[in-house]
Amino acid sequence: MALPQQLISSHKPSLKPCNAYTPRCPSNPNGMCFLYSSPTGLNLCRRRSVNSLRCSASSFSEKHHTNSPKSGDVVELPLFPLPLVLFPGAILPLQIFEFRYRIMMHTLLETDLRFGVIYSDSVSGTADVGCVGEIVKHERLVDDRFFLICKGQERFRVTNLVRTKPYLVAEVTWLEDRPSGEEDLDGLANEVETYMKDVIRLSNRLNGKPEKEAQDLRRNLFPTPFSFFVGSTFEGAPREQQALLELEDTAARLKREKETLRNTLNYLSAATAVKDVFPSS
Numbered sequence: 001m002a003l004p005q006q007l008i009s010s011h012k013p014s015l016k017p018c019n020a021y022t023p024r025c026p027s028n029p030n031g032m033c034f035l036y037s038s039p040t041g042l043n044l045c046r047r048r049s050v051n052s053l054r055c056s057a058s059s060f061s062e063k064h065h066t067n068s069p070k071s072g073d074v075v076e077l078p079l080f081p082l083p084l085v086l087f088p089g090a091i092l093p094l095q096i097f098e099f100r101y102r103i104m105m106h107t108l109l110e111t112d113l114r115f116g117v118i119y120s121d122s123v124s125g126t127a128d129v130g131c132v133g134e135i136v137k138h139e140r141l142v143d144d145r146f147f148l149i150c151k152g153q154e155r156f157r158v159t160n161l162v163r164t165k166p167y168l169v170a171e172v173t174w175l176e177d178r179p180s181g182e183e184d185l186d187g188l189a190n191e192v193e194t195y196m197k198d199v200i201r202l203s204n205r206l207n208g209k210p211e212k213e214a215q216d217l218r219r220n221l222f223p224t225p226f227s228f229f230v231g232s233t234f235e236g237a238p239r240e241q242q243a244l245l246e247l248e249d250t251a252a253r254l255k256r257e258k259e260t261l262r263n264t265l266n267y268l269s270a271a272t273a274v275k276d277v278f279p280s281s
Helices: 006-010 099-110 185-206 223-232 238-246 250-277
Strands: 028-037 043-047 074-082 091-096 114-121 125-140 146-163 169-175
Touching: 074 099, 074 125, 074 146, 091 099, 099 114, 099 125, 099 146, 114 146, 114 238, 125 238, 185 223, 185 250, 223 238, 223 250, 238 250
Parallel strands: 074 114
Antiparallel strands: 028 043, 074 169, 091 146, 114 125, 125 146, 146 169
């Protein structure tokens, strides 16, 4: 199911990403990165500073975390349709300037600090599965614009539109991955990590950087949050990211990511071989 197509024309995304989406860089876990497209759809990491984004810590009450959402619960959530996919655990900087979304921000900063980020484009429409973005830092400017730093939290599925003005509000249910049966999730996650390391190494080589081996990309993450982290690095292919976000099986998500990484590695290996033969090309 997808949300009605007419919502795209009547409610175009009005907040623009500040540096788009900037997840933690696998080759630079202590810094931020942005991603660039490869012909295979996977994006490889390149550093970029986000020091220009000035934020002050938001006042955050413990009441926002007293009740953990459960699968099957129905709640109302304000929505931001955006041409990007947010994953649980990922960081999203945003700039908000349009009046109706400034209204939303004033409401959120007085209440829950949480809203739904949902993927939308002119071809596939607005998805019905998204991810909660929680405001962890914000700055309000003198002209009433906002700079935000948000963090991805729970996934949700839209079940009913409550209203469309001044901004979208929908009833949603929470999504959780189902048990993966007899699958060796740790083994799959380790395979995916190995492919990621090889992709980073060859990408660095193609770009004339030292071929340093990336260390501990999992950073003690369990397989499910690691699968979301991997999906967040595929930023140049938002439809593929959306497909990964919608999967409710960790093993299936890791297998799909492994296949994408394997295809990317094959492409990089071929490109590296061509560069070795024709270094001036």
